[in-house]
Amino acid sequence: MARAGIDQQTDMEISAPPAKRCKFMATEVDDNLEIKAVLTTEYKKDITLIKVHSCQLETKQQLQSVVQELSQKLPHFHHLKRVSDRNVLICPTAEVEHTLEQHLQGHAFSDSVVKALCRDVKVIEVPADRAKLRMQYEKMKKYWPCKFHPDKYAESLQNGSNFTSKQRIFHKQMAQLLRSLTKNVNAGQPVGICVDPRQPSIVAIAGSNDTCSSSHRHCSMLLVDYVARSQQGGATQHQVDFVQDDDASKTTLRGIPKAFHDYIRQDEAYKDVQCGAQMSVEYEQQQVEATADNLAKYGPYLCTGYDVYLLREPCLMCAMALVHSRVKRIFFLLPSDNGALATRFQLHDVKELNHHYEVFQFITDGT
């Protein structure tokens, strides 16, 4: 695929095609496309600080009894070391209603510890949250000694080393396909692609349709319904021709409109792209393998384990539809004014939700 890209580029330089075509080619074979994780707030560079009471003990001999009582009666600061030399963290200032002494007495500290803790009390700032990334840790430890457990995967998301080059090539190929289908098949209206990343293989493709009076039929909404089609479900009445399966096939093309499928099969650049979804099976008949994930264990269920590629950042309705559908990862190309993953909101940062996908954005050099 990368080779095809280079060929086209050379072609373009030699034959100097008309301006419009030229612009199209330039975006079409963009090898400067990067894939950047849209990380939630806990991975952000800026760290949050809180004000806390700290004190300096008179002697190190007091440490044991002081720390023991603190960890039982005011169990704060699990992400920090409680003690630094003779300095001890007591509690956030926001918790103390009257004096620190009264606060400690209210928590049934022994007199000797109260006395030890109320000597040389200062208000200082310490990191409010646990460090997830080394970069955050480096900043945080300047304020107070922190605990830190390196997380290789989080680091790789942050520095972009999470994909192998083979995976990277596939993701970029899907980005290119999004653009091609949008422009050449769907009259410029945004398109979405759902992929089973295990092969990888295209499960469903949907393009939003201007003539649909329904302003809520965005391509993500159609896409999850086309995925349902691939599982013998599906709700919406579509004025769309879908690919028919032949009886012998082990996978299904029911989620892919014929126009998109024809385009992919006719374009040399996508000759290696696989299409077809695993057939859904009745869950009871499944052999359960203890080590496999849900998709491997139980077969297709909604979009569990599937990746979704979108031309545009989804709106809040679509972003939540993809949560309900249990999508594994979302990749999008262009930000939207009403986007709910990066622009206006970060739905994947809402901890209370029962499912969280990872979000990636394709970034072109210079945008």
Next chain:
Amino acid sequence: MAAFMEEAFVEARRARDAGEVPVGCVFVLGDKVIARGGNQVNVTRNATRHAEFICIDTTLAYCREKRLPARQLFSEISVVVTVEPCIMCSAALHTLGVKEIIYGCENDRFGGKTLVDVAAVVGTRIDIIGGVRAEEAMDLLKEFYKGENPAAPPVAKKKK
């Protein structure tokens, strides 16, 4: 308008009897119900087929049939639903610009008001009234979740 909640309950019970999460919804225009539906997630294998979306689709078909402008019609619609609309449905209803939303019990897992301030994200405000026959709506849900969602993968069973 709260009187129409009984109609929504009829749809919720119908959904329950079909093995779906018991949530029901009606769209009211003037003093007439123009759309009604319950969840159809399991039968369609589509997790977005909530009662509200069934009603939205019916309403759009109604507009096409009667050749009415959808945007104007939605602005006159009262949405009456047994459970607080989820973030997805609430975003759709805010974007479509319905007149008001009246709901039964809160949706603390996905609520478009309780969990995320959808109005702020979408940038439109509509009147929302909650707590109409909330206990009955909640009882329906509780009763349902005591049994199991037949279409969910069996992994949920292990947690017990």
